[in-house]
Amino acid sequence: MTPEKDGISTAESLRSTRTYGKIRCHNPTCMERLEPKKGDKTIKCPTCGMEFRLAWVKDGFPRIRGPVWETNRKIAEEELSRKLKQKEGK
C-alpha cells in the first residue's frame, strides 16, 4: 500500500490537544492546571498548597523552575512525619 500523502497521522491529529500558557502542579495526584500571569515568579497551587518558582521560556510559555524550597520542604516534612506515624500505628 502506498502511503496516503495527505492522511493525517494520530500524532498529527493530537496537536489540537496541546494547551498553551498553562502548567500542571507537580504534585502527582493533584496535577491541577495552573495559569500564571505574565511575569509571575512564583505560583501556589490552590488545590494542594504546593508552591513553585516559575521561569518563562518565552512570553506566554511558563514552566516550573523548581519548588519554593522552604514552603514545600515544610509540607514534605509534615507529610513524611504523618505517614511514618500512620505506619507505626498499624
Place this chain on the structure above:
Amino acid sequence: MSLDRKIAYIDLSTGDIQTKAIPLEVRRKFLGGRGLDAYLLYNHTTQGCDPIGPDNALMVSGGFLCATCASATSRTHVMAKSPLTGLLGSANMGGFFSPEMAWAGFHHLVIKGKAEHPVYIYIHNGEIEIRDARDLWGLSVTEAQWAIRDKLGDQEVKSMVCGPAGENLVRYANVMTGIKNAGGRTGMGCVMGSKNLKAVAVRGTMDIPIAHPKEALEFNKRFIDQIVSAKVNQTQGTLGTPFIWGATNSWGGIRTRNFQYNQCEYADDIEPERLDEIATETMGPYHMTGCFGCQVHCRAQYKIPDGPYAGRYDEGPEYTSQGAFCGETDTPRATTLLTANHLVDQYGVDNLEIGSLISWAMELYELGIITSKDTDGVDLRFGNDEAVIEMIDRICQRKGWLADALADGGVAASKKIGKDSFSYLIQVKGMSNLHSDERATPALALNIATSSRGSDHLRSRPAIDLYHLPEPVMRRIYSSPVPYDGPLSSEHTEYIGKAWQVFWHENCYMAVDCLGICKYHTTFLGATLPNFEDWAKVIYYNTGLEFTPQEIWGVAERCNNLERLFNLREGLTKDDPEKGDVLNHRYHDEPARRGALDVIGRVIEKDKFIKMRSELYEHKGWNEDGLPTPETLKRLGIDAEPSHLV
C-alpha cells in the same frame, strides 16, 4: 539510495576486509541501525565469548534513513557484548558520524579480532583501510579527533574514538564523536580499547538518491513543523535536556545521596536557567547547537566559568550529568557539574555509570564499609565536590585500589569490597541506574527493570506517563498501530495498564533506533510527536520501500526479541539480582522522603510490580519465566536463529 549502502566485515587480527550488499529481505526484517545490529550480534558472536577478547564483535551503524531527507537521522549505534554487564552492549549517539559513513558507502560495520598495536580504520568513498594509530594512543577524545583530521589533511573527516578510559579498559568507557556526542552505557569504548582500535574515521561524498524527492521534502515540512511546534522541543531548544532534570527534581524524582533521598534540595545553581546564564555569559546568546539534520538544537556550548579548568570549552551538560555529578553525590554546584562533564567527555567515559558508582562509594564510605585506607585518603563524603573530580580522574586512570575496582563496574567492585556493599548498589543487570528515582512511577520502574541493556531510560520509558494525559488521548496513542482495548490510567502513581505502555514504548524506541532518528523526534518526551504512521510515509518517500505502520511495529518486536535471545543466551534469568528483570530492594523497602506531597512515602509495591512484569511478558509473547515462546519466535520469523543471512 539507502538500500545501496553496504555492510563491511573487518578483522583486526588478520587485516581481512570484506564488503557486502545488505539483502532486501534483511532490510524488511530488521530495517537497519540497532535492529540489524542485534541480528548481527546474535549471529557473529558465540555464547560465552569474552567481551574484551578478539571474538567479541563490535557493530557500528547508521539507521536505515541515515542522511536522507528525513529529519534528525544523525544517530550512530554501536553494539557488542558488554564488558560491563556480560549481556547486551548497546550505545546510541548523535552528531555527524553516521551520515558521513553513509556518504562513504556504508551503513553497518562488523569489527572483530584484535590488532597487534593501536590502529584506526579509515573509510572513504567505498574504500576501507586499517592504519597505524600508535601516535594517537593516549590522546584525549578531542585531541584524537583533531590529530586524525590533521593526519588525513581533511577537516571534514568525522571520527568515532575511544578516549583514555577505553584504552585503560574501564568497563563503561564510551565511544565518542565530536566533543560530547557520547555512545554511553555498557562500555562500547572498552571494547574498542580491547581491540587496540583507537578510532573509526569516515569521509564520504557518495550521493544518496532519494526515491521520491519532491514528496520527501514536502512531507518533511510537515514532520519538522510537528517537531518544532511541540512545547517540549521549544523548551529543549532553549534550555537543553537540563530542563528535564529540573522538572523531575521539582516533584521528587531525582535520586540523591545514592538512593537515600529522592530530591536534591537547594539545587538552584544547576537549574537549567542558571546553566543557560553561564552559557550565555561564556559563549554568547546563540550558544545552542544541534546534530545533523535536526531542528531542535538541544545542546548548549559553554566554557567552564571558574575553578582549575576555567576557560575550557565543552558542550552540554545533559541532564544525565546533572544527576550523576550533582544529585547523586549531593554536590549541586555549576562549576562541579561543568568540570565533571568536561572530564568525562575527554576521558570518554559514561557519566551515568561513573557518577553513580562514585555516589555508591560515598554511601559505603559514610557507612564505614570502605575507609580512607581504601580511598587513598580521598574524603569520600557526600557533598565533597573535590572528591567527585578526583575520583573521575582516578577511575579513568585506574589509580588506586578503590578506583581500579570501580573501573570494573559495580557488580565486580561489590565482590572485591564485600560486606553488604551489593545491597547499596543501585543497578539493573549490572548497569547503574539513571539518576532518576522511580518509586513514585511504577511504569518507569518497570521500564528500568526490564530494559534489554540494563537499567535504562532510553529503551522503553513511557515518559509521557508523567503528563497526566486524559484517558481518551492515551487511548489514541496506545491503540495505534496495533489495537489495544485493555486498561489505561492517567495516574502515573498507578500500576494499571502500565505494562502495555512500556511494551508500546519499547517498540517505538526500537523502531526509531532502527531508522536512526533521534528520540526527541518521537513519542518520548512529547505526546504529539511522530511515530509509526509517520515513519511509514518517511520510509516510502525516502527509500521507495512500502511498510505499513503495523509492519514497522513488527520489525521492532522482532528486534527486541533478538536482544532478549542474546541476553538469555548469555545467562539472564528473570529474578537474578545481577542479571535479571528486578529492582534493588530499596525500591520496595525504603519510602521516598522528599518531594511533592503525594510522592512522600511511596515505594514500588513488590507484589504489584511482579504482576505488572508478568503482564509485560504476556504482551511480549513470553512465558512466565520471561522466555519468548516458540509461537512468538515463529510469528516474528526468528525461530531459526542464528540464520546467518548477513
